[in-house]
Amino acid sequence: MFSTRRYQGPVTDHFDGRRFLNAPAVPHGGLRDFLRWRKTSKPGPWRDWTEALPGPPPPARVARGGLRVTFVNHATVLLQMDGLNLLTDPIWSYRCSPLSFIGPRRRRPPGIRFDDLPPIDAVLLSHNHYDHLDLPTLRSLQAKGSPRIYSGLGNHDFLESRGIGRSRDLDWWEEAELAPGVTVRGVPAQHFSGRGLRDRDGSLWMGFVITGPSGSVYFAGDTAFGPHFEEIRKRCGPVRLALLPIGAFLPEWFMGRVHLSPEQALEAHRVLGAGSSMAIHFGTFRLADDGEELPAQRLRAALLLQPDPKPRFWVPGFGEGRDVPMLSGPTGL
Numbered sequence: 537m538f539s540t541r542r543y544q545g546p547v548t549d550h551f552d553g554r555r556f557l558n559a560p561a562v563p564h565g566g567l568r569d570f571l572r573w574r575k576t577s578k579p580g581p582w583r584d585w586t587e588a589l590p591g592p593p594p595p596a597r598v599a600r601g602g603l604r605v606t607f608v609n610h611a612t613v614l615l616q617m618d619g620l621n622l623l624t625d626p627i628w629s630y631r632c633s634p635l636s637f638i639g640p641r642r643r644r645p646p647g648i649r650f651d652d653l654p655p656i657d658a659v660l661l662s663h664n665h666y667d668h669l670d671l672p673t674l675r676s677l678q679a680k681g682s683p684r685i686y687s688g689l690g691n692h693d694f695l696e697s698r699g700i701g702r703s704r705d706l707d708w709w710e711e712a713e714l715a716p717g718v719t720v721r722g723v724p725a726q727h728f729s730g731r732g733l734r735d736r737d738g739s740l741w742m743g744f745v746i747t748g749p750s751g752s753v754y755f756a757g758d759t760a761f762g763p764h765f766e767e768i769r770k771r772c773g774p775v776r777l778a779l780l781p782i783g784a785f786l787p788e789w790f791m792g793r794v795h796l797s798p799e800q801a802l803e804a805h806r807v808l809g810a811g812s813s814m815a816i817h818f819g820t821f822r823l824a825d826d827g828e829e830l831p832a833q834r835l836r837a838a839l840l841l842q843p844d845p846k847p848r849f850w851v852p853g854f855g856e857g858r859d860v861p862m863l864s865g866p867t868g869l
């Protein structure tokens with residue numbers, strides 16, 4: 537019922553004609569591993585609900601050369617650069633689920649009210665899991681201003697079948713122009729896709745590198761640690777800002793194939809040569825065994841162990857907006 541149509545296209549190093557693959561290949565955890573996790577699960581604590589006031593409305597735009605980032609929740613970030621407004625994996629829904637009455641629910645409100653968003657020029661969708669590709673939010677964005685949508689191979693047809701237009705599929709390393717002098721490039725991630733029982737890996741997962749006069753920003757989406765970080769640095773150069781996930785990482789023997797731990801996110805920051813990094817994918821939906829506060833606690837502890845000057849890697853508040861320093865600026869927490 538909920539499965540999507542599989543992508544059809546030529547065989548590549550990461551598509552075998554039916555399924556997309558991680559490169560290098562990483563075997564998925566199967567049903568036996570999943571049942572072992574559920575049987576031995578020791579989930580950390582989460583509050584049932586945290587009421588919080590929304591952050592202030594972001595500016596309408598930033599000037600060419602400017603770079604501002606606002607953390608909404610989970611993997612949803614408002615990225616403002618070079619006169620453009622971009623949203624990553626937007627979700628304002630109460631649940632990340634195919635059903636409105638069951639499935640992971642949010643434990644706090646979004647950090648920014650949907651009605652306070654500035655005009656959105658483009659949306660970047662890293663993959664089709666329900667916590668990253670949320671149809672109700674995409675429909676609301678389409679009604680508000682019909683932004684362009686960029687996602688991995690196989691997602692255009694699905695979005696179009698659900699009445700969401702202006703989408704374009706990208707392959708890994710494929711580039712598109714967002715505006716004169718500003719581009720978005722799909723880059724590899726180590727993860728998987730699927731919305732039902734029969735469409736596992738039927739569409740492509742990815743991160744994005746957005747490049748313009750203000751520099752480059754890397755949005756990782758969902759990913760485990762792997763050689764793709766070094767390849768992104770090699771092909772795209774050091775980035776001014778990296779948006780790196782830190783949550784849903786326990787138990788590491790199971791989740792480590794598809795999600796970064798906080799310590800691995802810090803290592804990814806180093807490999808990428810990022811001037812600044814911001815933590816995402818934490819504190820909103822309970823998706824694994826790590827407690828609500830654990831990802832941020834472990835990242836802060838790892839940062840304290842780093843030699844001075846400390847890497848510039850911060851855990852944002854929900855609704856927090858921040859102007860990002862230049863790549864060559866001073867370091868520090």
